[in-house]
Amino acid sequence: MTPIAPLLTAFLREHMPRQRGYSAHSCEAYATCFRLLLTFAADRLKTRPSRLALEAIDAAMVLAFLAHIEQDRGNSPATRNLRLAAIKSFMRYVEFQCPSALAQVAQIDAIPGKRHDHKLIRHLTMPEVRSILDAPDISTRPGIRDRAMLHLCFAGGLRVSELVGMTMNRVTLQPSPSILVFGKGRRERSLPLWKETARDVRAWLAVRGNPPVPELFVNAGGMAMTRAGFEYILEKHGATATQKCPTLVGRKLSPHLLRHSCAVLMLQATRDIRKVALWLGHADIRTTEVYLGMDPSEKLEAVEAVLPPTLRRGRFKAPDALIASLMTNAHAEPT
Incomplete structure (x- = not known):
């Protein structure tokens, strides 16, 4: 079993800020993700977060964690995708540190992001x-x-x-x-x-x-x-x-x-x-x-720049009231 604590510490304190040049704010956001993940995994496995092994964070555990933050914590799909991206980034780092975890990393990397509605951003006048x-x-x-x-x-x-x-x-x-x-x-x-x-x-x-x-x-x-x-x-x-x-x-x-x-x-x-x-x-x-x-x-500029199609004009003629009522009754289902 491979302890996860040394790998995660090296990832957050050495790899991200020094090798990748991530800002302190980005490192803090990643740390928040892993704090939530390790707390969730430790509760499921009835152990302490510091005693978790890398093998415990498999694809099934990650999927369960993503469902947890959406259903129990009320996070949006966008936030769920950000957490997944942080986990995948760490796993790509693990891939070079622990070649024996290649299969585990590949399974987590294959977890797709969740599609969600993209609403218009609000702004002030x-x-x-x-x-x-x-x-x-x-x-x-x-x-x-x-x-x-x-x-x-x-x-x-x-x-x-x-x-x-x-x-x-x-x-x-x-x-x-x-x-x-x-x-x-x-x-x-x-x-x-x-x-x-x-x-x-x-x-x-x-x-x-x-x-x-x-x-x-x-x-x-x-x-x-x-x-x-x-x-x-x-x-x-x-x-x-x-x-x-x-x-x-x-x-x-x-x-x-x-x-x-x-x-x-x-x-x-x-x-x-x-x-x-x-x-x-x-x-x-x-x-x-x-x-x-x-x-x-x-959009207004686009509408004004294009001539609308010329359509044939017609005149609407209302159907006879009696015929219309008979048509309605004919299509009604029998009781």
Whole structure:
């Protein structure tokens, strides 16, 4: 029997960050998947997770785990597929470390992803975004910070990790305001800032002080802002914004919703999906094509560009009422 603990530890601490260059956020997401998997397997086998053997994580166990996270934890098929992808990635690593597990790895690798509905991504309208950006009280230091964070997140189409990880040396305000974003897949991109966004960032820098961390945005204790901290800020000001913008009532706000809203705005303004992909930092333009389905103006242009077919006009003549009733009775089943 092959202990799984050393293999998994080497995969998460050596292979992913050092050999593959995965970010800390990606390693954390993978660790969450395996924590759920090993806890599930240990409960089924009545043992401790640290004593599990590699042979225990076979195709049958993986399928049972995938069914568990959907049925018992209420995860979506998309989340189920992400968990499966993480497990397959680990098994491909195991394939080189333990050649004796080739058959086991092949069986797990053959598990297909689950097809699911792809719904349109929701986004905010410009009046809704404006209500959220105007919600912070900019007469206070926290309000100045919150306005700058919300504005930069929306205007840059930033992921929350890109926003809270933004450091002071990546912000340029002279001569042309811009930010250098260190994004997903260890890719950098430079984004110019609107004058209004740069003004809010300058206002924050004027009251930021000299905290002991290099991040641009800090919390009340002077430490780097966290993902949870920004999500709380967005939720708080979203609740305030609903008082002036009724269409926000019942909407679930998230940092990624601001990113989606920026993408739709950019698409409507540029009519160029490639520019939107560059702005968002997508490595594959197919990822950006989802926003084409969200913008109805693209379909309107297609309708206006094509002449509809000329059809023969006719006049509808209602059937005789008595004949129609007899037809209905003739098709009725006998009782």
